[in-house]
Amino acid sequence: MTATTPTTGTRPTPAPPRALNISRTNATAARVLRQLRHDPRTIALMIVIPCLMLFLLRYVFDGSPQTFDNIGASLLGIFPLITMFLVTSIATLRERTSGTLERLLAMPLGKGDLIAGYAIAFGTIAIIQSALATGLAVWFLGLDVIGSPWLLLLVALLDALLGTALGLFVSAFASSEFQAVQFMPAVIFPQLLLCGLFTPRSNMHPALEAISNVLPMSYAVDGMNEVLKHTDMTATFVRDVLIVAGSALLVLGLGAATLKRRTA
Secondary structure, three states: OOOOOOOOOOOOOOOOOOOOOHHHHHHHHHHHHHHHHOOHHHHHHHHHHHHHHHHHHHHHOOOOHHHHHHHHHHHHHHHHHHHHHHHHHHHHHHHHHOOHHHHHHOOOOOHHHHHHHHHHHHHHHHHHHHHHHHHHHHHHOOOOOOOOHHHHHHHHHHHHHHHHHHHHHHHHHOOOHHHHHHHHHHHOHHHHHHOOOOOOHHHOOHHHHHHHOOOHHHHHHHHHHHHHHOOOOOHHHHHHHHHHHHHHHHHHHHHHHOOOOOOO
C-alpha cells in the first residue's frame, strides 16, 4: 500500500509579490482612470476648481495687481496640493471601505504596484491640472514671473503629487468620507498657516519657524517664490524641489505600509 500524505483541506497562502511590476502597475492606473472618467464631479473638482480659484483671486485683487503677483505663484502650488489631497483621500477610502482593496490585494498584486498605480493615475490628472492652472495664471491672468513658467509648472506638479501621496496615506486612518475630510484641518491647514504665504517664516515665533522648516508645503511656496524672483534656476530652488519630491516619495512609501493584505 502506498503511503499518502494527509491533507488538511487548506491551501498554502501564496507569498505576496515583492518586485514592482510595470504591467500590474499600469493595469491598476488604467482601472483608476476608467473609474474617474465616469465621475465628472471628481474630475471637475481636480481640474476646474484650482483654475477657478486663481481666476477669482486675480479679480479679487483687481485694483492691486501687485498683490496677485506676490501671492499668485504660491497659491498656484497650494491649490493643486489641497484638491489632490481631498480627492485622493476620499477616492481611496471608498475603495478601502467597499472591499475593493481587499480583493485586489488577494490577487498577485504587490503593495508597491497598487500604490504606484494610484500615483500614476492621479499624477496624470495632476499634470493636466497643473498645466491648465499655470497656463491660466501666466498667460491669461498676467502673473508676473521673472523665471521660466516651466519651473512654475514643475513645482505645481510636484505639489499636486505630494497632495496625492498625503491623501493615499491618511485614507488608511479614516473609516468614512466625513473622517477623511476631517484630516484636512490636521494635515493641510497647519502647513497653510506656516508655509510663509501670510507672512515670511523668518518673522514667525522661533518655535513655529522651526516647525515650518520640516513641513513640505513651506518648500513648495519657497520654490514658487524663487521662480518669481530669479531669472535662472537657483540652488535654493533645486533644494526646494528635491525636498518636495522626496517628501512625496516618503509619504507614498508610508501609504504602502498601511495597506493590509488578507491572508486567511
